[in-house]
Amino acid sequence: MGNVRFSLVSRGVETLGDWNPQLMREIQGRLKLRSVFLTVLFSLVSQGLFLFWRYRTLDIRLGRCETAEYQKTGKDCVQTGTHYILVNWPEWWLQVFAWGSIFLMFGLVVGGTFMLINDLSREDRQGTLTFISLSPQTAQTILLGKMLGVPFLIYLAVLLALPLHYAAGLAAQIPAVKIFSFDLLLLASCLFYYSLALLLGLVGNWLNGFQSWLGSAGILMLLLLLKNNSLTKSSADWLFAFSPSVMLPYVARSFDVNRYVVALPFDHRNIVAWQWFTVPIGSSGFLVLLFALANFGLWAWWLWQPLPRRFRNPTVSLLGKKQSYWATACFILCSLGFSMATPSSAAGNLDLKMAVVIMAHFLWFLLMIVLLLPQHQALEDWARFRGHYRSAKGRMQRVNDLLWADNSPTWVAIAINLAIADIPIMAWMLSFPEQEHVAGVMGLLFNSTLILIFTLFNQVMLLRSISHRNLWVTATLVGPMILPTLLLIIFGVGPGQGGASLILLTPLSIAVIKDISVISALQMFVLHLGMIAGLTWQLNHQLKRFGESSTQRLLQRNVQTEQG
Amino acid sequence: MPSEIAVRTQGLTKRFGRHVAVNDLDLEIGSGEVFGLIGPNGAGKTTLIRMLATAEQPTLGDIYIRGQLLERNQTNADLKRLIGYLPDDFPLYEDLTVWEYLNYFAHLYQLRQPRRRQRLFDVLELVQLTHKRRSSVASLSRGMKQRLGLARTIIHEPILLLLDEPVSGLDPLARVQFRELIDILREAGMTILISSHILSDLAEICTSVGIMELGYLVEKTTLQQLYQALSQQQIQIATLGDLQPVEQLLGQCPHIKSWQVDPTTKQIKAQFQGNQEAAAALLRSLLAAEIPIYNFQCIQEDLEAIFLDKLDHKQVS
Secondary structure, X not given: OOEOOXXXXXXXXXXXXXXXXXXXXXXXXXXXHHHHHHHHHHHHHHHHHHHHHHHHOOOOOOOOOOOHHHHHHOOOEEEEOOOEEEEOHHHHHHHHHHHHHHHHHHHHHHXXXXXXXXXXXXXXXXXXXHHHHOOOOOHHHHHHHHHHHOOHHHHHHHHHHHHHHHHHHHHOOOOHHHHHHHHHHHHHHHHHHHHHHHHHHHHOHHHOOHHHHHHHHHHHHHHHHOOOOOOOXXXXXXXXXXXXXXXXXXXXXXXXXXXXXOOOOOOXXXXXXXXXXXXXXXXXXXXXXXXXXHHHHHHHHHXXXXXXXXXXXXXXXXXXXXXXXXXXXXXXXXXXXXXXXXXXXXXXXXXXXXXXXXXXXXXXXHHHHHHHOOOHHHHHHHHHHOOOOOOHHHHHHHHHHHHHOOOOOOHHHHHHHHHHHHHHHHHHHOOOOHHHHHHHHHHHHHHHHHHHHHHHHHHHHHOOOOOOHHHHHHHHHHHHXXXXXXXXXXXXXXXXXOOHHHHHHOOOHHHHHHHOOHHHHHHHHHHXXXXXXXXXXXXXXXXHHHHOOHHHHHHHHHHHHHHO | OOOOEEEEEEEEEEEEOOEEEEEEEEEEEEOOOEEEEEOOOOOOHHHHHHHXXXXXXXXXXXXXXXXXXXXXXXXXXXHHOOEEEEOOOOOOOOOOEHHHHHHHHHHXXXXXXXXXXXXXXXXXXXXOOHHHOOOEHHHOOHHHHHHHHHHHHHOOOOOEEEEEOOOOOOOHHHHHHHHHHHHHHHHOOOEEEEEOOOHHHHHHHOOEEEEXXXXXXXXXXXXXXXXXXXXXXXXXXXXOOOOHHHHHHHHHOOOEEEEEEEOOOOEEEEEEOOOHHHHHHHHHHHHHOOOOEEEEEEEEOOHHHHHHHHOOOOOOO
């Protein structure tokens, strides 16, 4: 059996169970002698190997301290007098601390998300999650238990590495409070990424277990992407707030002029110019910490909105319509703030800022379409039992449903979300020179109508009786986005060429809008509106059909037969 | 009849696309009843049970447990404490021991010490798994796993037990053990809704039955009333001699409507409408005619025969 039978531990686990039964179950499932032994061994051996690796790179050991070149580059040796060369141990420990912190970050964030997605999707596939959801425990209790319990062995390994982490930091003359601030941000990032992992685990079971690899690899790529990137003074800078490594330069004294210039891993030295609504948050480590904590907190809170909904009822849309309006407002507030960094007069910079805002806007709305998407059955039931509103009061109810009810079609809600997002973006664009702001506003308008077309197309397609629904959701969103772009590339249509106005049918309209005549743009806009009108008619027609009772259908068929 | 209503549904409907799995179903089950749900595959039994267990949301209609409305998209914590649900194919946590598994569910249902520990021992004893409490769930036989599933379902002492095909796939001995367990739970006062294809099992444990077809509850009655209305009495007669004199006498008996002869076993099965005295008189007349009778048995048509012969059911899957 091999179970660890420490009575003290068991008693502790029981007490824990009274607070959170799921946490108890997860710990009990993992507290096996073999797993614990292997984890402890892995953690200690990894730390040993890590220290050995750092020791091997010591300049003095490699005999590089005495060379003339060394004096220029200034590594971790200090020359005292004419003959004595000493190792600059604080500098060496700083390297150990920085590398160790990065490993901790990847281990905790990437490893933890993989385990959580994997565990939840497995439980979902096996059907055990249903039994837990039938218990009187709240979804929050269960999911929190999962979050704290599933990566239990990772926590154990990290706990064993903490003494080295703190010892290295203190030996590098970093105040304990600074080390703690980095750890606090790391914990906040875990809260965010683990919440994301829970959501991916709950919604992604159609990927047959692949979602754990996909999710954790995506997060790994994001963290790695931020390794060397410099600030763009656009909404893209917001991404830095999603990496705990942003705090590292402040902790590791990267800006200390007296420090030897040694490259540290994930040394976001340029983060010092980080701004949000022109507030220089990068000017102090404390502001960065506060902003990143608030950012992780806010978006973790948003991730916890769909989690209990989906846990309780797997057929409900991930986000309520009312929630989506607030979420869009938060998104615009966060992302636009980074584009409002100290204005630059350079046109190129403005173009980049606008392009980033419009692309972020587009990606956000693709996400919104997925989050708001009601199940086929919910739409059918809505059309069948509540879709017929003939009286004035009924029509009011229909409008109310389209605005607020979770099981109604989503295009009205998407349109309102577009208004919430577009008004502040347009206001921001109007502060640019005229030529720039006209192009920006036009690009945004084309983008918004395109999103409406995608929403309607997606809904029309998904109202058909189809199997593999999730694949269709992906196909109906990715297909219209990629196919036209691909076709234009194949036929060699690019900005400044004939037929460039066709690019307005893709999300890349901002790239060509300046080169297109007003007439062509107007024609394409009318085409967009025509597509919206056509798809709305088709959607309403489909909903009306679903709204018919069986008797109505039967009678209709009989009439058709008689006529035929 | 019990006075208090344990479960009540009002216009309960569940649609899957155009298919109506449960259609405008009104059902009342009194407290302490053992209600058997029978019907062909696809009749909507499992969907009904899943809706009552809060595992499925109804399209329309309401469910009341002990008079309290089950709210949609809510945790319904108080009501969930009253319900125990055992589906036909339930997954278990194979990485836990029997004790850990039950302890986990006891925690989920907010049982506190010292009651929790006592309840765990009681339930383990009831399902005869006390000796297996330290064994891994993965090492249990199918019958044991089924009993563990039942133990998990009743750990929090629900007042309503929903069992969907609980004996399917079990060997005869395990079925008998399971039936005995249901008897004990009935005596303890639980209201039990049970669906099964093995109608002989239902006949032995149910106080009333409901028959579902195409999503409708077409019949709901006590077992006694069902037998009275639809079950026929039969007399099985076996002789060592010729069957002809037996048939002659049967033809003279006013209580015999018809009979079937099995010439190979020399047995006759006669549809009988009389009482016990009339049956005794028939036996006397057979013996008086010196027919070498070696078997004379009054039998009642069972639930399976009623279901198969008397009800015009529609198989939908």
